[in-house]
Amino acid sequence: MARGDKKPLMRLPYFLTSALIFVVSAGVCLLAAGFAVTKIEETSETAVRNALSMQGHEWAEVQADGLRVVLTGTAPDEATRFNALTAAGTQVDTSRVIDEMDIAPTADLTPPKFSAEILRNDSGISVIGLVPASVDRDALMDRLQKLDPKARVSDLLETADYKKPKGWDDAISYAILALSKLPRAKVSASPDLVKITAIADSQQEKERLEQELTRAAPPSLRIGLAISAPRPVITPFTLRYLISEDGGQFDACSAQDEKARDTIVAAAQDAGLSGPYTCTIGLGVPSPRWAQAAELSIRALSEIGRGSVTMSDADITLIAEPNTSPATFDKVVGELENALPEVFALHAVLPEPENNEQAGPVEFTATRSPEGLVQLRGRLGDDLQRDMIDSYARAAFGSDQVHSAARVVDQMPQDWPVRVLAGLESLSWLNNGVLTVTPDKVELTGVSNDEDAKAQIAGLLSDKLGDAQDFDLSITYQPPPEPEDALPDPEQCESRIAEVQETRKITFEPGSATVSSGSRDSLNQIAEILRECGPIRIEIQGHTDSQGREEMNQQLSQSRAQSILNELRARRVPTKSYSAAGYGETQPIADNDTEDGREKNRRIEFRLIRPEPVANQETGLEALETQTSATEPAPTEEEASETDAGDQ
Template structure:
């Protein structure tokens, strides 16, 4: 009996233990399943995937939901794998079906650096541009090295695409260093503008090529000149001071130099230029420091050439102040600069004369007279060759004589001075044993700085010179060019005084009209980059077809006459409008006379009342049209 009870007790204990194990195992499995569900769900929610749903079955987690794209589907699985073993993950997601993909965006970029051009982007294949684009570029600039990364796409060319592409290629051809970005509705152009480019005319030319609705953005900068040696030179006397050369490293540095020079009583307005070639980043501050010491001396010349600073005291400078300037300079500028203050060496006094002198002059008409002594026949031959190379032979007068006992380096100083003198449009040159002086006007703001750099490079720092070069905007080949509006205004002024006339039914210019065309040609020769239309118009008498033909022939006649006067025709267009655009009432004799006219109009600009086409009647009221 005890044996049976004992067996039953053991069996009961075993069952209880088994039940407990099963219960504990189930609780552990449920806990693991809940933790997996929570971990994956929280990770996906934090990552921003609310559309993803997680369900668990034991240690297996299944992710379902509709992903917006394959990339999102992949990122969801990656996120879940970071918190749960990928072996236990199941992908049950679907991806939204995209009925139609958005069409590719047409875009062409042209990157030019000198003779290297890279083009890339998407262009419409239906226009065959993918085949002809390289040929168009070669026709414009045959010397370019082309990297063609353009891909054609199966799209119809947007309206105006050929014209927009042509304008983009024209811009690329004109700019050696540029980026041109073309889209169907815009062109963006950035880069460096050549020194000879008129930005206003270039802008007008491109706009004239573009179809309506296409915008143009120009962001062009003028390249800075390189000056070597990098030089600044200032002369101060008790009566005032002059700036002979002023190269600045930065625009802010230029402003500091101008302020210091003005405070010292030195005329500096418009004479400092920001150029390339500074030997050290501290250049501008060193110039300012030197100017302050020159102002303290009150009389003398300050010259900085690359890393060498020279302060020459004038006759009115106190020796004590000069010595103090030397001590202060050496302790207040970077050690990379060398300082030279020749104590006891006074700057040659103003007005000092020498019997020995070599002179040259150039008047406003370009006539050049050069006369003076040289040591031997070889020197005379060399100076003659240089003069004939630098100046027009027909306007050159030479009076060179051989003379013994001339100073050392005399011929070298003459050659260096004449070479720099050729850079000014009008003025005088004087070379004596103690001084080189150049006085004149130039169309370059940097002329004085460049001449000083040239003399220093040829002769070194020890050869004194004086420069007084004034800038004349009218001599500046770029600044003096008229703007597109100025071009048309000048033509308008001529036409307001006189009229272009034709005999009745004729397309030949009479003598009076030819004289008017010559005056207009004088204006248009300076406007070669400006797109201008020559429009021919008639009154309403006669048949429409005949009037249109007659107006076209008259516009062509004016164009041919301008070409005969050496006006470049690349940006001139002749168009006959017949009677389609009357300017007055065709019901009166005066109105018909006003409608028979030649108009000059800017192309590519929106016309206001002030910008209306220039016009004049073309014949008296004594015949049809």
């Protein structure tokens, strides 16, 4: 090469040049992509965070990871967590939102409403409801089984793992106690209310059960009683009305309802009814037109004059006085026969005039003394009749109580044994009395402790003696003597205590719960009354005037009520069924603007805790659950006491 010649430049190979360009381009792209991703992360995170803050979700944390937006934190509940997700979704696509949020524990949830419904009838005992898991179900089933060892006990209870509420054991114990007295009942028990729906055999049984169950309930427990007494089944359905020189009277009166009773009584009053009367409302009426037939029969008897009308189911017997005008008798009977409803059959009797030349009475008599001794005298048809009558009397009145002096006479009436036996059965209803049986009439006089005895006897004789029966009943009702150990009525106890306080008010030392010395005699009298009354449910209420702060007055009234309760305990009064409650200034009985009014408002009251009325159509815990769902959360003990006192 010549010296003056230039050396040619050295070139890179083509593949190296291409590779270098690719590397440089890739680097530039990566830088651009990284910048774009960072920008997107910052923008997304800021937008989501602002949206959550606007919705009040400061508890939520936001972290952007590429295109993903991760939400963390602890939401107070599921609804709040979902609301946070929704808020984030308004700023970025919902597919980019990653939910890693937690929910706060639900340990503070309100416990469920525990209740148990126990049904007892002839088929057995069943219990259903929700009870705390800590309840010993086996022990509960054993207690129910002891009510009737032969009954089948069905356990349909569910449990929840919550603490046993206050008052639960008292409610269940009282429910089982109630079921022990009620073979047909449904008892719904919850911690603060026990509802009892039951059927009693009679009105007297209903009243007795209500009093016993009210006394037995703990003072802190609200109870509701719905005990019904079904109408009795009357067999035969009987009515007997007599008109004598002394006026009209019922020996028996039956009606299917109140309207029918009023119709019958109105007819009797028009026919000269005098004195008190009873008319039993029951089941078994032979015809819906019973009242119409009774009204027509009574008015027909009134038109005749004197006599008796007896209705036994659909058979009507009208017996006139022997001296009744035959023309009048025939006219009235004819009109009555045409007017009576078709189902009723009339048997009318006009006796022959009395013959004063009778040789001697054909009769049988039985007397029962107040001590229960029974003497039988008179005539019977043969030895078989005498043995039969004597055996029946000893079975009815007791073998050691019967003395028989009846004699056998030939040619007695054919139905004589039936009349005598019916009369003896009627005599067994009386505490003491005299039975006289003649061929034409059965007469019974005496005394009974049963208000329905006269009606029952009239129905019995109507059924046994058949058509043309004639009998006279002169039965006096005397209330049964009170048992020596009978407890006074709770209302009487409340009234007697109020009378004591009217003359000697219970007072305290000023501003304290210490009973003044002048009130000791009043407390002694009240303690004596309460000991006689036995286990009644009493709330001792404390009240103040409006002077001072309301909170202080409430506390003072509670302390004074508790002080009275302690004083009664010191006087050996059983106070298990008593409670003390202070009402402060909330229930004034006089004007607090005067000294005399304030003095009246500062008082102690003794109030019966009465059962709450319960509608019969409600079953189970429906009323309780309706009340609970419509009110605020459960009241405090103080508020519950005020509510119970207000109901009284």
